[in-house]
Amino acid sequence: MVAKTKGGADWVQEYVVSLNKETCIACGRCYKSCPKEVMTLTEEEDDEGEEHKFMILVKEAECIGCKVCSKVCSKGCFTHAA
Numbered sequence: 001m002v003a004k005t006k007g008g009a010d011w012v013q014e015y016v017v018s019l020n021k022e023t024c025i026a027c028g029r030c031y032k033s034c035p036k037e038v039m040t041l042t043e044e045e046d047d048e049g050e051e052h053k054f055m056i057l058v059k060e061a062e063c064i065g066c067k068v069c070s071k072v073c074s075k076g077c078f079t080h081a082a
């Protein structure tokens with residue numbers, strides 16, 4: 001989908017497709033930055049009984065394709081598609 005900037009130039013939204021929980025360090029930066037609350041923090045127990053926290057996508061349909069999540073994520077967890 002193509003939108004317009006204030007100046008009239010084309011702007012292509014890139015919607016979030018996936019979030020890699022294996023690389024996520026649960027820093028919360030994406031959660032604080034996303035304008036649509038698309039993700040939330042969760043946790044699970046690994047085989048050794050250790051709690052592992054990571055972010056998951058919960059409201060993908062709300063994504064506006066701004067890519068702010070990718071800009072603030074230091075671990076490159078997000079994948080987007082136009």
Ligand code: SF4
Nearest residue numbers: 034063064066067069
């Ligand atoms: S692209 Fe924007 S709206 Fe979509 S999940 Fe990332 S920060 Fe949220």
Ligand code: SF4
Nearest residue numbers: 024025027028030073
């Ligand atoms: S910014 Fe990246 S590393 Fe931090 S919680 Fe979000 S997905 Fe995980």
